[in-house]
Amino acid sequence: MIALLVRRTLFLIPVLLGGSAIVFFLIHSAPGDPIDALMGMYASPEAREALRIKYGLNDPLLAQYFRWLGLVLQGDWGMSIQQRVPVLPLVLEKFWITILLTSAASLFAAIVGISAGIISAVKQNSWIDHLILILSVFALSMPPYWLGLIAIFVFSVQLGWLPTGGLYSFSGQMELFDVLKHLIMPAIVAGLTPAAIIARVTRAAMLEVLKLDFMTALRAKGLRERTIVLGHAFRNALPTVVSMTGLQIGYLILGAALFVEIIFSWPGLGLEIYKSVVGRDMPMMLGLVLFSTFIFVVLNLAVDIIYRVINPRVREA
């Protein structure tokens, strides 16, 4: 187990190195010459060359990459062009706001997805199974940026029940109830697609278990159906469900949440990415991508380890 943990953690190194190399290559090939941005178009060729040498832009690409990597490891992620502040502290600040949204969305997705999947599997081929399957295809096909707009139109514009967006109201301080009111719509919209995927995976995993022989044995023993389904069948389907749910949370943080944050003006990483794309703020955008890559990789590792811990069949593999 320890050996596996060490091996899996060591594998992070090439992934992160490769990921950062891709990010660096993207900065490098982005349109526009940094010297133009610094000196304007009318600087003399000599002055340009001097600045190129000063910033090491004439060095081989690999040398530039390792120098950049050194700076990144020391916490110097450059300055945001638009906001004129260092990238890293801003990214860390926004990260917690995104975590708030994704935790709520994941909770919603896990509860709805797992219950729908269990019901669907237990009542296989009944009308409710078909309904859940069709609804899951709908939820999968629903663009989150569109669903968010419809939710705003219905619940904010027409009914006036919920605020249209943001993290808290301007008038009050950050009160818990106020933040919750702002959280509910984006969390449900962001959680819907993952809920559908979790439901489908849970259903498939449950069906696999339900057809095994020991289910008959449990029934013959006279156990209640409830105990059989939740205590035994679900317990055996759990590893698959957990690993899929974990993966979905990874995609959620970096996928659906991005669009949802834009629609609901939720001031997290996703909205920052949107602003940096619109404002052509390359250092900010690449800082965000680099940071998200790190989170994604660590989260996937965590999911993999949890899967092995709760699933005795692969623990030794």
Next chain:
Amino acid sequence: MVSLSPNSTSDRSPSRVMLALSNGRRFAKTHKSIVVGAIMVGFVVAMAALAPVLSPYSPTRIHPLDRLAGVGSPGYLLGADQQGRDILSRLMWGARSSLAIAVLPLTIAGILGLVLGSVAGYIGKLPETLIMRSMDVVFGLPPILLAIAVAATLGPGLVNLVISLSIVLLPPMTRVTFQVVTTLKEQPFVDAAKVSGATTPQIIFDQIIPNSLAPVIAYGASLAGSMVVFGAGISFIGLGIQPPQADWGRMINDGREVLDLHPHVSTLPGLAIFILAAGFNFLGDGLRDLLDPRMRM
């Protein structure tokens, strides 16, 4: 798959026609999701193909007098946007880029993934290490952000969007092919080819790739719906298809500012994305059942 063969129209014997019809009906009954999906996707394809003939106006025609015309106003079946452009015409023309985004990156990544995955899976050793470990690195990156970063670097436009989505899709396609091929290469017919003197490239292209096609296509088809949503999302952010060209994702973002009073401007393009994505998802589910029974849910 059951279909009318090309010469069946000339063959008038009633029994054959009846047989084909009943086969078709049985197919439709057992593969409902393929039929439903095909109808939805077919509808969008027809709209895209017939856009030059059927669309009432040019998708970029600006007519300020009719700005924000409602659904069903005279001359504008689905209304007009802030610049007075006909929404129906823009939806029809926009279907073209949405279809391209759904199909092209999957095809490109599918072909490359088939070749890379087959080489890695069949030969093993060094090629396997090189190909699969570098795919692991790309696979470790968050897909949506990778696509956004690549699209932002390459610059906006349909071609660059297709390139960035193909890059994101390549690792999963390669990995699926690899998994299929590792079981496939133990099959007796591969040994038979080897014994009969076929070279390694011959085996890969004549035996391995054709036999791994079905599960790889099934997997690719299951991703098409998500690609529609995802690709339109990148246009929504402003990185995909550029104005004034019509694009569904872009139209949703443009309509956001008038959502409170004129919700049709941004919700109708969203409905179009939903219909196409749901069509592809139904089709993908059905194809998976048909082509790869092992993955059946």
